Amino acid sequence: GDSVTQMEGPVTLSEEAFLTINCTYTATGYPSLFWYVQYPGEGLQLLLKATKADDKGSNKGFEATYRKETTSFHLEKGSVQVSDSAVYFCALSDQGAQKLVFGQGTRLTINP
């Protein structure tokens, strides 16, 4: 079945550091890929998405590129802020299916 594997956490960085959270997937079809974020005390919200190979999703300084050849969708940000501290989930929805399949989540803490 479909699955998503994320970089193990927790991840702790200093403010202005470069961030990468790795995400790889297994899917039978051609999935859409997502990063969702859960800030402390808040609900899950969409951060960015890509629906086909080579698409780049971006939002709030975060980027991720859909790489079909490596089945990856790594999340990157050039300079993180304390306000980026949250749990990040990589997810996919497979062609023809509406449900989201999530990775295990990566807790990110940014220290000032």
Added chain:
Amino acid sequence: GAGVSQSPSNKVTEKGKDVELRCDPISGHTALYWYRQSLGQGLEFLIYFQGNSAPDKSGLPSDRFSAERTGGSVSTLTIQRTQQEDSAVYLCASSLVLGRGDEQFFGPGTRLTVL
């Protein structure tokens, strides 16, 4: 406009009791989803509704779990004879179904604790 709302926000129950969790999706969203977030299992899909029908129930963990949706809007997830392993945060989400990559909007969740 209003987001997805869920009630109750917290529910503590005794093992063996039945519980009902409610979800009010965003008005006009035809698709509704239930997920479960627990420490051991992460975020798991439970069931998907399109209108009032449930074309995908594949994530329901046992026949103690059921869900319905009425009027294409409110949904209720029912857990019968609760067990301690049912303790988790139950999340509801809704979306328009327009094509690939539809964004799902999540509610704040119901934290269920089974003693």
